[in-house]
Amino acid sequence: xxxxxxxxxxxxxxxxxxxxxxxxxxxxxxxxxxxxxxxxxxxxxxxxxxxxxxxxxxxxxxxxxx
Amino acid sequence: xxxxxxxxxxxxxxxxxxxxxxxxxxxxxxxxxxxxxxxxxxxxxxxxxxxxxxxxxxxxxxxxxxxxxxxxxxxxxxxxxxxxxxxxxxxxxxxxxxxxxxxxxxxxxxxxxxxxxxxxxxxxxxxxxxxxxxxxxxxxxxxxxxxxxxxxxxxxxxxxxxxxxxxxxxxxxxxxxxxxxxxxxxxxxxxxxxxxxxxxxxxxxxxxxxxxxxxxxxxxxxxxxxxxxxxxxxxxxxxxxxxxxxxxxxxxxxxxxxxxxxxxxxxxxxxxxxxxxxxxxxxxxxxxxxxxxxxxxxxxxxxxxxxxxxxxxxxxxxxxxxxxxxxxxxxxxxxxxxxxxxxxxxxxxxxxxxxxxxxxxxxxxxxxxxxxxxxxxxxxxxxxxxxxxxxxxxxxxxxx
Numbered sequence: 146x147x148x149x150x151x152x153x154x155x156x157x158x159x160x161x162x163x164x165x166x167x168x169x170x171x172x173x174x175x176x177x178x179x180x181x182x183x184x185x186x187x188x189x190x191x192x193x194x195x196x197x198x199x200x201x202x203x204x205x206x207x208x209x210x211x
Numbered sequence: 212x213x214x215x216x217x218x219x220x221x222x223x224x225x226x227x228x229x230x231x232x233x234x235x236x237x238x239x240x241x242x243x244x245x246x247x248x249x250x251x252x253x254x255x256x257x258x259x260x261x262x263x264x265x266x267x268x269x270x271x272x273x274x275x276x277x278x279x280x281x282x283x284x285x286x287x288x289x290x291x292x293x294x295x296x297x298x299x300x301x302x303x304x305x306x307x308x309x310x311x312x313x314x315x316x317x318x319x320x321x322x323x324x325x326x327x328x329x330x331x332x333x334x335x336x337x338x339x340x341x342x343x344x345x346x347x348x349x350x351x352x353x354x355x356x357x358x359x360x361x362x363x364x365x366x367x368x369x370x371x372x373x374x375x376x377x378x379x380x381x382x383x384x385x386x387x388x389x390x391x392x393x394x395x396x397x398x399x400x401x402x403x404x405x406x407x408x409x410x411x412x413x414x415x416x417x418x419x420x421x422x423x424x425x426x427x428x429x430x431x432x433x434x435x436x437x438x439x440x441x442x443x444x445x446x447x448x449x450x451x452x453x454x455x456x457x458x459x460x461x462x463x464x465x466x467x468x469x470x471x472x473x474x475x476x477x478x479x480x481x482x483x484x485x486x487x488x489x490x491x492x493x494x495x496x497x498x499x500x501x502x503x504x505x506x507x508x509x510x511x512x513x514x515x516x517x518x519x520x521x522x523x524x525x526x527x528x529x530x531x532x533x534x535x536x537x538x539x540x541x542x543x544x545x546x547x548x549x550x551x552x553x554x555x556x557x558x559x560x561x562x563x564x565x566x567x568x569x570x571x572x573x574x575x576x577x578x579x580x581x582x583x584x585x586x587x588x589x590x591x592x593x594x595x596x597x598x599x600x601x602x603x604x605x606x607x608x609x610x611x
Contacts, residue, residue: 161400164408169433176437179563180520180556191566197430198573200409204426208411 168197238402247394251585253588256388261381261442264368264578269560269571280361282353284323294350296325296479301348302417303327307341314505315479316497319516319523323347326356334500375449382446388439395428417591424584427577434574435581441554451547452504463540464507464531472508473501477536486513486529489538493517496526501533511531520562524552 173195178186267274277282300312310329318324325347330340342356354361370377401424403410411426413419483495493515499505506512514526529541544552556562560571 151476153443158400160407161404165399165429165432172433176557177432179567180553181518186520187563187567190563191570192435194567194574195572197434197578198570201430201577204411205410208413209435 166198171196212503214545234399237575240398243394243397247391247398250387250390250394250591251582252589254563255582255586256389257381258388258582259579260371260584261368261384262575264364265574267361267364267574269568272561273366275357275359275361278359278361280355280357280359282324282356284344284353285349285351287348288325291348296483299325299327299345299347299350300479301354302345303329303343306352306426307344310341312500313340313503314497314499317495318495324353333500334504338551339457345484360516378446378449385439385443389436389443390437390512392432392436393511396432399425399429412564417588420584420587424581424588427584427611431574431581436559437557441558444551444554445558448551451551455545455548456507459542459545460507463542465511466508466539467507470509473533475534476501477511477531482511482531482536483513485531485536485538486515488510488514489529489541490527493527496523506530510539511536520556521553524556525549526552534541 160171171193175190175196178193179190181190218579225552235464235560241319241517254548272281300315301314307329310331311333312327313330313333313335314328316326316328318326327343327345328340330336344353344356345351346353363429366372373380406422408429409426410482411419411422479498483498486495486498487493494517496514496516499512499514502508504526505514506532510530513531515529516523516526526543527541527543530539531537532539543549560568
């Protein structure tokens with residue numbers, strides 16, 4: 146069993162919570178940016194809050210049929 | 212830190228200690244599982260109601276506009292002068308004889324419209340208030356504001372037609388939602404640690420929904436926490452307003468103790484002018500007439516707003532004597548009311564244009580799927596528990 150495979154099986158906080166944490170931080174940044182900075186903050190908020198939606202579509206598109 | 216050190220020590224001890232640690236972990240998972248299940252189950256129906264009614268409410272403004280409940284002012288002639296507010300107030304009272312004015316409001320995005328609230332008493336039931344729009348340049352009535360089907364959605368969303376108790380009840384359901392989210396984060400570890408982020412399997416219907424529940428729950432978590440928490444804060448609006456009236460406002464109107472309420476009200480135009488001078492660089496958001504819930508029985512309260520997305524929410528009240536229109540006091544709102552005002556856009560999603568509203572709606576639909584799949588998973592688990600018939604199914608157990 147390779148090291149990479151082993152860490153995947155046992156799991157550590159980064160593999161489990163890393164993704165959601167990153168998306169969460171991005172969402173919060175997006176929620177605040179539109180409130181604090183009118184023009185560019187608005188555009189950033191669309192990208193930052195659109196990210197979870199886009200990522201979901203991506204995960205759906207590349208799901209394994211098993 | 213202390214927990215980490217204890218765990219490292221536990222790992223170094225004998226097998227019996229390790230087993231005890233595993234048993235302890237299993238017990239912890241079970242407790243969080245019970246918290247997650249019941250905080251969600253109790254609130255499920257109401258959360259679905261909130262998510263479903265909230266969906267059209269995101270587009271409240273656009274739908275009202277479409278259905279004709281958002282009257283528009285006539286195109287002003289170049290160089291046209293705005294009518295006096297006193298004249299518009301008289302028009303509004305003539306329009307609804309026997310009623311009194313509660314508030315006059317200026318929409319930030321619609322400077323050529325003046326909205327007048329009338330009611331049967333200054334402190335009358337908010338549901339009995341009538342909102343009418345008037346053209347700022349001609350004082351012509353433009354129609355009533357905010358009625359129609361969206362009002363039904365709004366009432367269902369805010370208090371289920373059950374007044375303040377209904378509102379506080381929905382606040383409690385929102386609090387359970389927050390508990391469900393936090394316990395969901397804790398359970399995410401034992402249930403998904405062997406899976407990579409974004410795993411979607413279609414081995415069986417149950418596993419498919421289990422994966423969707425985990426993915427959508429994890430990916431919407433920050434948004435759901437913010438919208439949930441700001442919603443709960445909003446249910447406490449009356450409580451906070453009463454607190455402000457009992458403390459800060461009471462202190463500001465102390466010199467008026469024992470005086471009778473004003474008989475002849477000061478000119479609105481003069482009063483608003485003095486309020487603008489007391490808060491330079493700010494515009495009037497709304498004026499509350501003496502005796503209404505937003506002020507004392509002696510004062511006009513003119514709530515001023517700034518012009519950035521943030522400062523336009525942070526209102527500053529200026530209190531003016533109801534008879535003379537002179538400024539009696541102007542203080543910033545306390546932190547809890549500022550928190551309430553800032554939490555409102557974060558709940559409504561109406562501060563970043565149409566793209567943000569659409570994203571808000573998609574995240575809302577994703578939350579509906581999380582709630583629905585959670586309920587489905589609970590039903591299936593329960594059925595399985597009763598029948599023991601699904602032998603050979605991959606079980607959705609936490610992995611050690």
